[in-house]
Structure formats: structure tokens, C-alpha cells
Amino acid sequence: AAAAAAPQKPTGAKKAPKPKAVELKNAKGTRDFGPFEMRIREKVFQIITDTYKRHGAVQIDTPVFELKSLLLGQYGEDSKLIYDLADQGGEILALRYDLTVPFARYLAMNRNIKNIKRFQIAKVYRRDNPQIQRGRLREFYQCDFDIAGDFNAPMVPDAEVLSIADEALRKLELGPFTIKVNHRKLLTAALGMAGVPEDLHHTACSSIDKLDKQSKAEVQKELEQKGVTAEAVQKFYLMVDTVTQESSMQVALDKLRDILASTTGVDAEAAAAWTAPLEELVLLEKYLQALGVTSVKFELSLARGLDYYTGLIFEAVLEGALVGSIAGGGRYDNLVGKFSPRNNIPCVGFSLGVERIFSILEAKVKKNAEAELAATQVYVISNSKESITDRMAISSKLWAAGINTEFSHRANPKLLDQFGHCEKNGIPLAVIYGDAEKENKVIKIRNVSTRVETTVPFEDLVSELTKAIQSLEL
Amino acid sequence: AAAAAAPQKPTGAKKAPKPKAVELKNAKGTRDFGPFEMRIREKVFQIITDTYKRHGAVQIDTPVFELKSLLLGQYGEDSKLIYDLADQGGEILALRYDLTVPFARYLAMNRNIKNIKRFQIAKVYRRDNPQIQRGRLREFYQCDFDIAGDFNAPMVPDAEVLSIADEALRKLELGPFTIKVNHRKLLTAALGMAGVPEDLHHTACSSIDKLDKQSKAEVQKELEQKGVTAEAVQKFYLMVDTVTQESSMQVALDKLRDILASTTGVDAEAAAAWTAPLEELVLLEKYLQALGVTSVKFELSLARGLDYYTGLIFEAVLEGALVGSIAGGGRYDNLVGKFSPRNNIPCVGFSLGVERIFSILEAKVKKNAEAELAATQVYVISNSKESITDRMAISSKLWAAGINTEFSHRANPKLLDQFGHCEKNGIPLAVIYGDAEKENKVIKIRNVSTRVETTVPFEDLVSELTKAIQSLEL
Structure with a gap:
């Protein structure tokens, strides 16, 4: 068969049929890494690994595919982006969509682990519209750090997670960045206080999440189509604007507290729902000061699409860059319990979107480095x-x-x-x-x-x- | 939806239906790596990477899936083990089966590369019968090193590749090992000299490859069923035995030369086919001496299943271990040309089967190392x-x-x-x-x-x- 692979010689008068050419391309939305790109990747991974280890983290790895049933119901509308494996007569499998759900499965299966700081650096898969130049791919690396365990210490792991994200991004020397934070429960409480009915909170969040890409008028139109009144949208926008104008997280939280405390005409349950998450963010702010983290900014319109978040949510963006967020995460206290109801473990963590970081650094570093490869x-x-x-x-x-x-x-x-x-x-x-x-x-x-x-x-x-x-x- | 994930409270008189439990397991034939296993894996990869870099290699990476058309016709009977992705309305894709074919595609697509020593450490996928305890998995790492390019230097890259395999295995401290070598063309020439018709060479090789697991009688039976005469089998076995009894590769090659030179009753073409590959192995032996490699042994029955090999083939086995081969490779001079007929590049390389190495080292290292994690x-x-x-x-x-x-x-x-x-x-x-x-x-x-x-x-x-x-x- 090796011989058959070589181009065939013409035999007799008739020419032999040309061997059928194999189509030479990468699968859509994927790319190769050559030696130059690999050197950058190695350096980026080294910086990230060193940072995670500096905080006492250990590494784990999980397979690239999981039982499809594990992934269903975790990713909201984006579940359609999951890559399925063909049914070849065995289990029904799918490529992992992120590293968080496999980590939760790992914790649910390893019940002796009550406390862990873990990191995982591995590829994940999404059948999304690729934009390779901007580092948006169908196969891409995530570098996840998470703290799992019940520490009886509200917002302490949350603060450390933010400080690690801040430290990693500083060490990568990508330029100035902001970490936008919000609280899932504060967001829904604020929607309630603005007059958005509870059954619309989930769908309203996915519209509000678009405020960083679309105009307020566009998002308002979408919200009204979903059944939210114009008055409720305006009330909510007022809260968002009040908060956004403040660069100090402490002042922003104080102002939001004033608005919420003076809101009238809402039921007692709604009026009570905002206090606890807001005070959690106040505590977080105190811890971030102690940790010397100055890149964090409160943003009430940050929603994040994934269904499993239950508390703090955050996203890091480079100032003036068009690449979108370069890190994101939050608290997910019920995901392990969903897989293992009697052994729930609360978790908080984040993922670094390193493909975008690779794109930025590849553009920065001159490609004349052949001599050093x-x-x-x-x-x-x-x-x-x-x-x-x-x-x-x-x-x-x-x-x-x-x-x-x-x-x-x-x-x-x-x-x-x-x-x-x-x-x-x-x-x-x-x-x-x-x-x-x-x-x-x-x-x-x-x-x-x-x-x-x-x-x-x-x-x-x-x-x-x-x-x-x-x-x-x- | 996050709230929906929590266990539901009973409402009213009737109990709410129990949430359907997600099946908590890894996909068949895959495993997680915990912190202890990851420490071993990190060390193994470091040793291998250092060895490859010591010989001037650069690293590349390719996607986990390829167009299915690229993989077809490369792996002989084992093509049935390829994992297909589901057809979700785009390209027809499959998980990579090895790193060699993607490397050949990479070379075919990057025609400016005329010479490269490259390594790649990545997972590959085979729907084989898993034996997890023995390190035989459906998802497993390969650590490949290959030299591509026309050096006008017969057997020099081949010898360096063997010396790198030898060096990596020594550095890993797994115990004594042997690298069995053969030459694809010498094997088929020897079959011809023994009287096996040319059209049976390919299928005969896959039977002969089983001689390390099955008895000679069993393999003979299989060969006879395929149409090889008992006399031809016996003649071939005589050659194999003569060679196997010699621990010196030089003496073994001399003895085989004597047998082949004195064989009568074969046509002139068959009589000429063995000289060149045998002299290549003689040259290889000279270079291995200069490189100080002493673990190599000539074995005429080594066949290796993959279709793309064209010259040197080899496999490393641990002495006294039951884990099968821990490294394997060879020369494949036509594979890049199959993808890019006008830009063929000859290649030689090998793959380290690190899962088996992990299994051996995990068993060796005491699992009390929690304190050092x-x-x-x-x-x-x-x-x-x-x-x-x-x-x-x-x-x-x-x-x-x-x-x-x-x-x-x-x-x-x-x-x-x-x-x-x-x-x-x-x-x-x-x-x-x-x-x-x-x-x-x-x-x-x-x-x-x-x-x-x-x-x-x-x-x-x-x-x-x-x-x-x-x-x-x-």
C-alpha cells in the first residue's frame, strides 16, 4: 500500500488515472501552530502556570470528550454549538465545551476531595462562527483556575480568584485592562426592583449582556419585544448609568444602594433580594483593597451567558482593544451538586482566553525570530x-x-x-x-x-x- | 436556569419528580489525571521535551480533528478504529489517529519548509479495546519526533532518530530496553526470496507482525490460509531464527546476507531486491556505533502495521515487561508526496507511547506524595x-x-x-x-x-x- 501511494506510472498507451488529490486544509475554524507560534504559546503557558502555582494550585486533566448527557442543559442557548461525535455503536459522546463542567464531574466522582485549588490548560470546542484573525476559533485553549470547597469565608476565595486573574494578566504584559464584576443575584434583584417580572429575568439577562456591543436603544427594543415595559428598561438603565459613571467600586455600590433603598412600589420579597448580594460585593471590595487589586470595576449590566453561575461574575477586557473579553469567570455553587446531590461543593473560578492573547502577542513579536527558534x-x-x-x-x-x-x-x-x-x-x-x-x-x-x-x-x-x-x- | 439546577422542593401534596441523575463516568477507554498523575506527566514531558530540544527540534501543534478524507487509506485494517464526528451540516471530520499524518499534511501545506526537526506532544484517538490498567486507552498521548528533508545522507537521520529514542528512554529510567529494527523493503525482499508471491506480501506482513504475541505454528496456519506454502513459511522462519539468535546486529546482517546470497530458484528481480536495504542497515549499524547506541537489535519478523512506512522500521520494548512496545517509528518517504505530489519530502521519525510509561512510573512512585503536590x-x-x-x-x-x-x-x-x-x-x-x-x-x-x-x-x-x-x- 505504501507503493500504491506513490504517483502511478503511465502503463501502455492510455494514461493511468491521476491519483485523486486529498483536500489540503485544516478543518474550518482550526489552525496549526508552527514553531514561531509554539514559542509564544510555551511562554504564555509558562507565565500562567507559574502564576497559578504561586497560589498553591495543582493541575488536573480530563478527556477531550464526555458523555453527551453531562453537557446538556449547562450552556443555555449555546448548547447548539456543541460538537457531537458520530454514533459508532457505543456511547453517545460530545467534545467538551468548556473545562468547568468536566471539573464539576471530576469533583462529583472524587468525593474525597473537599477542598482544591486546581488548574487545567486544555482545548475546548465550539461550532461557532470562526474569525481566525481575531483569535476566535472553533478549537481553542482555555486556562482555567478554580477554587472548590466550603471555606466558611464569604468572598475570600472570590477575591483571591480575582487577584490571580489580575496577576496573570499583568504578567502577560498585554497593556492596561479592566476586570468588570457583577453579581448574578444582584443583577436579577435589580431587574426586579426596576419592574421586570421574575419569569423574564433569564431572557432579559441575555439581552442586557449585549450592551457592550449594541446600543441601548437596540437592547431596549429587544427587551420590549420580550415583554419588558419601556418604564422598567429606563429604570434599569438609570441604575446601570449611575454605577458606570463611578470608577470607584465602593462609591458605585453606595450609589446603587441609595437608588435601590429609595425605590418604591415593589413587593417586600423583591425589596429584600438585593441586600445580601450587594453587601457581598462591598466585602469583596474590601478584600480586593487588601490584596492590592486595582483593575476591578463594578458593572451592573454584565450578565454572562452561562447558566451555572450563582454569585460573582466577571470578565476582563483590554482597554482600547477589539478582541472582546480575554478572561471570564464567576461563582457556581450548585453545579457539582447537580451531578452529585449529596456531595455538593461550592466553586469559584475563571478561564483565560489565551487564543486572543496569542493573537495579540503574535502581532507584537516580530516574526524575524527564526534564528532563535x-x-x-x-x-x-x-x-x-x-x-x-x-x-x-x-x-x-x-x-x-x-x-x-x-x-x-x-x-x-x-x-x-x-x-x-x-x-x-x-x-x-x-x-x-x-x-x-x-x-x-x-x-x-x-x-x-x-x-x-x-x-x-x-x-x-x-x-x-x-x-x-x-x-x-x- | 441556575436555580432550576438545584434539587427541586416538593410542592403541594404530590412529590415533585426526582431530577434525572446524570450518569457520572468517563467515556469508555478514557481517564482523568489527578494532581499526582499530572506531576508524573509533567516530569515525563519535561524529560522528553528536553531530549528533543537537545537535538535541535522545534515544536508544532495541529488540531485534534482533521478532514476525514485525509485519514482514509493511511492505517490499513485499523482505519475502522477512527472516531468520526457527527455530520452537523458542515465538513466531514474525524479525530486524529496519530500525529504523523497531520504532520505530513502540515508539510504539504507549508511548502517553504524543506528541512525540519519537529516534535509534537498531543493526544490521539483510537476506538480500540481499552485496558486502562495496562495503559491501553482510547484517548492517549503521543510524543512524536521526526526529521523531514532531503539530506543526501542515507541513514544519517535514521541513525539520529534511533539515538534520540534511545536517549529519551534512558533518561526516563524505565529499566533495560531493546529497540528492534527492521527494513520494510528487506522484509518484503526476504519474503520474495522465501517464495511468497508478491501479491501476498502485504497480507503476509500483518500475519508475521503477530510473531511477538502468537506461536510460530499459529502464524504459519494463518499464512497458509492466506495462500502461502508451508515450504515458503519454513524458509522465511529459518531466516528469522538465524537473525534472532545473534545479539550483534553486524553479525546478524552478515548471516542473513549469506542465506540470501545462497538462495537459488528465485527470479533475478527478487534476487536483486534485498541488496540495497540490507546494505542500508549495515550503514545504519556503523552510525549507531559512532553514536554510542547499544540498545538496537535487528529483527527480521518486525513488520509494523501502518501502511506509510517505506524503509527503516523500529519498535522499543522494555525487557521483561508486559506492556507491549513503548516506542515505534520508521521512515515514510512518500506520505508528504501523497498529499503534495510535486513537493515530496522524505521523513523518518518515531512516537513515544507515554501512557504505558505513565502507568509504569505511577506504579513505581509511591502515592504518598500528597505533601509534595x-x-x-x-x-x-x-x-x-x-x-x-x-x-x-x-x-x-x-x-x-x-x-x-x-x-x-x-x-x-x-x-x-x-x-x-x-x-x-x-x-x-x-x-x-x-x-x-x-x-x-x-x-x-x-x-x-x-x-x-x-x-x-x-x-x-x-x-x-x-x-x-x-x-x-x-
Whole structure:
């Protein structure tokens, strides 16, 4: 069959049929990462991993597909974006849509875990409209950090989660950013206080979530079509505006408290519903001050689409950038209990949208970095005939000493070509072992950029080269 | 909808229907990796990545699914194990079966790449019979290293690839191993010399590949059913045995040459077909000597199932272990050309079967390592009331200084509980900031295992703690 793969020769008078060409493309909405992109990805993952570990997190991993039944009912209207696997006579499976639901399954299955700070870096899948240039893909990485467990410490894990998101984004050096926060229960309470009937809260939230992309008039039209009165919309917009004008979260919360406390004509239940979530945000603000987090801003119109959030919700956006949010998360206290009713664990966490971060950094970093791609330190060179086994034996010694080494695979490469290879690929050192060196039991170490050569005894090669590498690193 | 997720309260006289429990399991043949397993996985990947980079390799990544048309016709009988995605109205997609075919597609699409040493570490998918305990899964990692390009240097990249496989397996410290090598063309030539008709070579190879699991008699029976004569089987077995008895590859090749040269009654074409591949292996053996690789053994019955191999083939097995092969690879000179006929690039490479390696190492390493899971260096402790914002502010300073730090999330944790947490979790240092320290503007640094405490000025905390961490590492 390997032979059949090769282009067929014409036989006889008639030409053989052309082999059918395979369509050469990536699946829609997916991309390859070449060496340049991978270097950026490696660095980004290292920064994120270091940040998460700095806060005591451990790593887990889950499979790329789950039983489809696990994913149903978790993602609201977006469930239509789930990739299904074909029914090939076994279980009904689907590709994971996020890392949160698999984490909740993991907790529900591992009941001995009562407390965990975990992170997971893995790809998730959504059959959405891709915009590859803007980092919006159908296959993309999420870098999740979550704290699960009952700490009897309201808003403390929430504050630490926000401080970790803030720290990771600062370390990534993407430019100034804002983390917009809200509280799911405060949002619905505010809708109630504005006069939106309770049965419309869920659908109203998904309209309000569009306020960062659409005009107020457009969103109002949509809300009215859903049955919300114009008066209720206006009342709610007044709250949103009052809050948005304040850059201090503390002042914004005080003003919102004043508005809500002075609202009349609502029933007692609605009037009571806003107090607890608002005071939670006041406590959060106090903790964020202690943690030195200054990027957080309260935004009452932030809704977030996922159904599983129950408390704090937040999203990070880069100032002046068009890439949308680069991180998002919140508290989800009932998701594990949904899978394991007698062993519920409250959770709070977030996900970094690293594809957008990759896009930003790829555009920033100049693509002339070819010379730095491979981390090769030494190139083993010879101009002797039949030198290949010598070059192999020397390379083998250097690999054993932990030195990143390459040699030309040609039998008789030219000296100039070998030097040129070093310069083109940014290899800093060469060792030269020709006929003269072999006869005198010595070997030359050459600094590729200065072209200075040092002759050393052959048996001292590893120690001398190690010194040369150390002096390069200074 | 978040509220709907919580267990429903009974309303009225009738009990509300129980919420339907979600089935809590992993998809068949897949597993989660907990923090303990992830630590092993991280170490294994680090060793492998370091080895690949030591030889000048760069990393790429490709999507988890490909157009199904790309995968068809590459995997022989095993194509039935491919996972298909459901047809949801777009392209016909399938999960990747290995990393080799996506790499060949990548080369075919990136025609500027004429030469590359690349590695890729990623999951692949096969609907095979899983045996999770033995590390045989439906979702599993492969760690691939390949050299693509025309080096005008027969067997040099082949030899380097073998030396890298050898080096990675040695660094992983799994115990003694053997790398069995063969040559696809030598195998088919030997079959021809034994009297197996050419049209049966492909199917005969898949029977012969079973000789490591089944008896010679069983394989002979299967071959005879396929139409191979008993005499041909016996002639071929004689060659296999002659070779197998020799631990020196050089001697084995010499003996096989003698047998093939003295074989009579075959046509001239068959008699000529074995010379070139046998001499390639002789050259390979010379290079392996220069590279200091001693784990390689020639085995004429090694066939390997994949259709795309065209030259060297090899498989690594642990001595005395039952896990099957832990690495495998070979030369595939026509695969890129199949996708891009005018831009063919010859390739040689291999894949490390790390799931089996994980299984071996997980069994080796004692699972008492909980204490070492998180890399937390410092725990911030207080016995003052309302100390949480102090503990947060101190932690924030330490994170900014790059120190891995945690604190209790409780408002008023007991001193003993906090010390106990450090001891249980192997956190080496604590800083203590109670009322007395606060008043005197000092802070205590405590070595958790020796219980020695040092009082330092509060403003010197970071520098003193950095010193304490450095002295721990000595």
C-alpha cells in the first residue's frame, strides 16, 4: 500500500488515472501552530502556570470528550454549538465545551476531595462562527483556575480568584485592562426592583449582556419585544448609568444602594433580594483593597451567558482593544451538586482566553525570530572527508553532557556551509574537528559571532565547552 | 436556569419528580489525571521535551480533528478504529489517529519548509479495546519526533532518530530496553526470496507482525490460509531464527546476507531486491556505533502495521515487561508526496507511547506524595481576630516577589490548625503576624520542620524570606 501511494506510472498507451488529490486544509475554524507560534504559546503557558502555582494550585486533566448527557442543559442557548461525535455503536459522546463542567464531574466522582485549588490548560470546542484573525476559533485553549470547597469565608476565595486573574494578566504584559464584576443575584434583584417580572429575568439577562456591543436603544427594543415595559428598561438603565459613571467600586455600590433603598412600589420579597448580594460585593471590595487589586470595576449590566453561575461574575477586557473579553469567570455553587446531590461543593473560578492573547502577542513579536527558534547551543563541524562518524561521536558526547547539539547530516559538507548554517540559525558556538585537530588530539571551539577560536585538548572538550556556554550566558 | 439546577422542593401534596441523575463516568477507554498523575506527566514531558530540544527540534501543534478524507487509506485494517464526528451540516471530520499524518499534511501545506526537526506532544484517538490498567486507552498521548528533508545522507537521520529514542528512554529510567529494527523493503525482499508471491506480501506482513504475541505454528496456519506454502513459511522462519539468535546486529546482517546470497530458484528481480536495504542497515549499524547506541537489535519478523512506512522500521520494548512496545517509528518517504505530489519530502521519525510509561512510573512512585503536590513555599499565619485583610496584604506582597504563598481562607482560623495545615501539606515556611508583631512592626519567619522562629522587621520580610527559601534549597 505504501507503493500504491506513490504517483502511478503511465502503463501502455492510455494514461493511468491521476491519483485523486486529498483536500489540503485544516478543518474550518482550526489552525496549526508552527514553531514561531509554539514559542509564544510555551511562554504564555509558562507565565500562567507559574502564576497559578504561586497560589498553591495543582493541575488536573480530563478527556477531550464526555458523555453527551453531562453537557446538556449547562450552556443555555449555546448548547447548539456543541460538537457531537458520530454514533459508532457505543456511547453517545460530545467534545467538551468548556473545562468547568468536566471539573464539576471530576469533583462529583472524587468525593474525597473537599477542598482544591486546581488548574487545567486544555482545548475546548465550539461550532461557532470562526474569525481566525481575531483569535476566535472553533478549537481553542482555555486556562482555567478554580477554587472548590466550603471555606466558611464569604468572598475570600472570590477575591483571591480575582487577584490571580489580575496577576496573570499583568504578567502577560498585554497593556492596561479592566476586570468588570457583577453579581448574578444582584443583577436579577435589580431587574426586579426596576419592574421586570421574575419569569423574564433569564431572557432579559441575555439581552442586557449585549450592551457592550449594541446600543441601548437596540437592547431596549429587544427587551420590549420580550415583554419588558419601556418604564422598567429606563429604570434599569438609570441604575446601570449611575454605577458606570463611578470608577470607584465602593462609591458605585453606595450609589446603587441609595437608588435601590429609595425605590418604591415593589413587593417586600423583591425589596429584600438585593441586600445580601450587594453587601457581598462591598466585602469583596474590601478584600480586593487588601490584596492590592486595582483593575476591578463594578458593572451592573454584565450578565454572562452561562447558566451555572450563582454569585460573582466577571470578565476582563483590554482597554482600547477589539478582541472582546480575554478572561471570564464567576461563582457556581450548585453545579457539582447537580451531578452529585449529596456531595455538593461550592466553586469559584475563571478561564483565560489565551487564543486572543496569542493573537495579540503574535502581532507584537516580530516574526524575524527564526534564528532563535531552536535552542541549539553547539554545531559540530569538520572539513575532513568521511568525517560523519567523528561528528556523530562528538555530538553523542555532548548530548550526554546535556548540551544542545547538532551536526550536518551530509557526508562531506563544506566548511563555509557549516559556518553559514550556524550564523543563519543563531547557533552561538561551533566545535571544529578536522584532520589537523584529529592528528594533534585537540579540538577547536569557535564563537560564531566573534569568530574567535580556542584550541583545547580533545579530552577537555566537554568541560571547556561548558565554560564557553556559561560565559555566553553572562 | 441556575436555580432550576438545584434539587427541586416538593410542592403541594404530590412529590415533585426526582431530577434525572446524570450518569457520572468517563467515556469508555478514557481517564482523568489527578494532581499526582499530572506531576508524573509533567516530569515525563519535561524529560522528553528536553531530549528533543537537545537535538535541535522545534515544536508544532495541529488540531485534534482533521478532514476525514485525509485519514482514509493511511492505517490499513485499523482505519475502522477512527472516531468520526457527527455530520452537523458542515465538513466531514474525524479525530486524529496519530500525529504523523497531520504532520505530513502540515508539510504539504507549508511548502517553504524543506528541512525540519519537529516534535509534537498531543493526544490521539483510537476506538480500540481499552485496558486502562495496562495503559491501553482510547484517548492517549503521543510524543512524536521526526526529521523531514532531503539530506543526501542515507541513514544519517535514521541513525539520529534511533539515538534520540534511545536517549529519551534512558533518561526516563524505565529499566533495560531493546529497540528492534527492521527494513520494510528487506522484509518484503526476504519474503520474495522465501517464495511468497508478491501479491501476498502485504497480507503476509500483518500475519508475521503477530510473531511477538502468537506461536510460530499459529502464524504459519494463518499464512497458509492466506495462500502461502508451508515450504515458503519454513524458509522465511529459518531466516528469522538465524537473525534472532545473534545479539550483534553486524553479525546478524552478515548471516542473513549469506542465506540470501545462497538462495537459488528465485527470479533475478527478487534476487536483486534485498541488496540495497540490507546494505542500508549495515550503514545504519556503523552510525549507531559512532553514536554510542547499544540498545538496537535487528529483527527480521518486525513488520509494523501502518501502511506509510517505506524503509527503516523500529519498535522499543522494555525487557521483561508486559506492556507491549513503548516506542515505534520508521521512515515514510512518500506520505508528504501523497498529499503534495510535486513537493515530496522524505521523513523518518518515531512516537513515544507515554501512557504505558505513565502507568509504569505511577506504579513505581509511591502515592504518598500528597505533601509534595503543591509547590507552596510559604503560609501566612495569624491568630489575631479579623486578620484576614492583613494576611491578604502580606500574601499579595509575597506573590509580587514571586514567592509561592497561601493563607487560610477562614476569617478566624486557629493557630494550631494553621500550623497543622503547613505540616500536612509540606509547606516549609510560615510567616506569623499576630497582634504583638503588628504592634512592634515585626514579623516572624518559622521553619515548619525545625519549628525555629526568627523575628525580623516587617519591612524586611521579602528579603529575609528570600534568604530563608534559598537556605532551604541548599
